[in-house]
Amino acid sequence: MKIFKFGGASVKDADSVRNVSMVLQSQGFSNCLLVISAMGKTTNALEDVVELYFKKDNYQAKIDDVKQKHLEIAHGLFKQNHEVFEEIDLFFNDIVAFLRRNKSPNYNFVYDQVVSCGEMISTKIVSEFLNDVGFTNNWLDARDYIKTDDSYRDGNVNWQKTEQVISALDKSKCYVTQGFIGSENNNFTVTLGREGSDYSAAIFAYCLNADAMTIWKDVPGVMTGDPRKFENVELLSNISYEEAIEMAYYGASVIHPKTLQPLQQKNIPFYVKSFVDPSAPGTKVGASEINEHRESFILKENQDLLKICSRDFSFIAEDHMSQIFNLLAKHKIKVSLMQNSAISLALCLEDKFDVLDELNAELQESFETQISKNVSLFTVRNAKLENIDRFYREKNVLLEQIAKNTLQMVIQ
Incomplete structure (x- = not known):
């Protein structure tokens, strides 16, 4: 089974969602699971909602703004009477209802219940669109599969429970699910840390004994430096798990620090490729005799x-x-x-x-x-x-x- 992860930049608007289907067409959409982030800057916007809520300010206007952006994307993908519009309404109604009834003063708890909705809405839109264009898939709620403790905003995975549930999935089917989120024993949402969608993909890859995992980025792969911050950077075609772990630990933004360990334990090849040019080779992370050690x-x-x-x-x-x-x-x-x-x-x-x-x-x-x-x-x-x-x-x-x-x- 293959694991594909698409970040927020790859689903930021209707054209980007359509491009996801083109990437899948080039890769072969069979026996795979897609892990998808919130659309564009949705996580930042929902973080603003939480800030306004605790300041007792007008958070409803911000929610309405985020909802409108998602509706605009949906209108660019679906017919007017598509059931996805009702789903979008339900998700945003859930945010409002939670904030109205919440009594917890715990910022981190409230953060996780609100901000996680970005992934829920994003994956529902992408899943419905892919089904409409012929890529048959089942939408999964990641909170039913990734089980954690109650360390809100920085959840620790209960690997035994998580592997037991995920490994029962039918590997002959295709799935779309969320990155970044899981749930604790009382089924409240727990996020895995900012930019944790890569980690989610690695969790599914580990538990499903995946053949490979690919993260789709807006860069050609792992570079010798962030091209937005450094000049004359080059693509690293092959690097070891150890080198990737070191780079992630020191702050390389293209790889989440927790992602590599589960993949290394089962020797699952990990690719970083460009959704702009899916035919390009990208970077392979894993055991190889040609791993590079460039500055x-x-x-x-x-x-x-x-x-x-x-x-x-x-x-x-x-x-x-x-x-x-x-x-x-x-x-x-x-x-x-x-x-x-x-x-x-x-x-x-x-x-x-x-x-x-x-x-x-x-x-x-x-x-x-x-x-x-x-x-x-x-x-x-x-x-x-x-x-x-x-x-x-x-x-x-x-x-x-x-x-x-x-x-x-x-x-x-």
């Missing part, structure tokens, strides 16, 4: 640099490290880079839940701290270190680290 550049933005020092100039010892990392785990703050000296610890952090100030307040009970916000982590993989000076030009470097052939800088 690659990654810029991970929206980071924070936290420097921690002992108050009495004593060493940052094991007990201090344990205390610090327990607090990081408590606040779900990810460490992107760490560097320690005798009396200090520097951490480049990713604060996706906006709780760094809370962490800092707790740390200041025991330590001296200093924060530089909104910095970037610049990483060079397979760096040619004989000409290292070129990487420092026109950069304000706050922290640097070299490990083997990987150079990293925190820059402002």
Whole structure:
């Protein structure tokens, strides 16, 4: 069975949805499962709805705006009396009804119940369109298949339950389902983290023992750098799972960090290809004798640099490290880079839940701290270190680290 994942850019409007059917025609639409993201910038718009809801502002107007955009896409794909319009109404009515009756003050819980609707609506539109043009498929609610704990906005997959349910699917049929979402024991929606649709595809691939998984992007494949941020980048035709995992960890936006591990465990080939030119070879990630190790550049933005020092100039010892990392785990703050000296610890952090100030307040009970916000982590993989000076030009470097052939800088 094949797993195809289409992101928001690949279904952003009616023409894009039609292009999905053209991609499938070129690849062969049989024994496959499609994982599809919310359309265009829908996730951002629904995040705005949640913000307005908690500010007790007029969120209804924003909901109406998002609904209108989906109706415009649907009108470009279906006849006026198509049943999909009723489905769209139902999904948006569900958002409004939930917000009206909700009593929970938990931001993350409310976020997941609202923002997940983008994937539900998107997949219903795509599934109905594909059926209409002859690509017969069954629409699945991913929340019935991917089971998680109740860590809202960052769900942890219950692999035993998930594999049990997904593996029972009839592999002779085709399916369309959502990325990014699952559900906890009480069947409330839990999202898998921002940009988690790639991870969803990998979960289905693992549980179905897929022959291959392909992610369709608006770029030719995995490049030696994001072409929007770096000049003269090139396509990487073949890279290993290990190299892809490293690149994802350091912030390569084309691959979600959690995606690779389930695929590697079952040696499932993973392709990154262009939906603009589906005939192009793209990038293959997996075991190969021709894997490339070219100099690659990654810029991970929206980071924070936290420097921690002992108050009495004593060493940052094991007990201090344990205390610090327990607090990081408590606040779900990810460490992107760490560097320690005798009396200090520097951490480049990713604060996706906006709780760094809370962490800092707790740390200041025991330590001296200093924060530089909104910095970037610049990483060079397979760096040619004989000409290292070129990487420092026109950069304000706050922290640097070299490990083997990987150079990293925190820059402002």
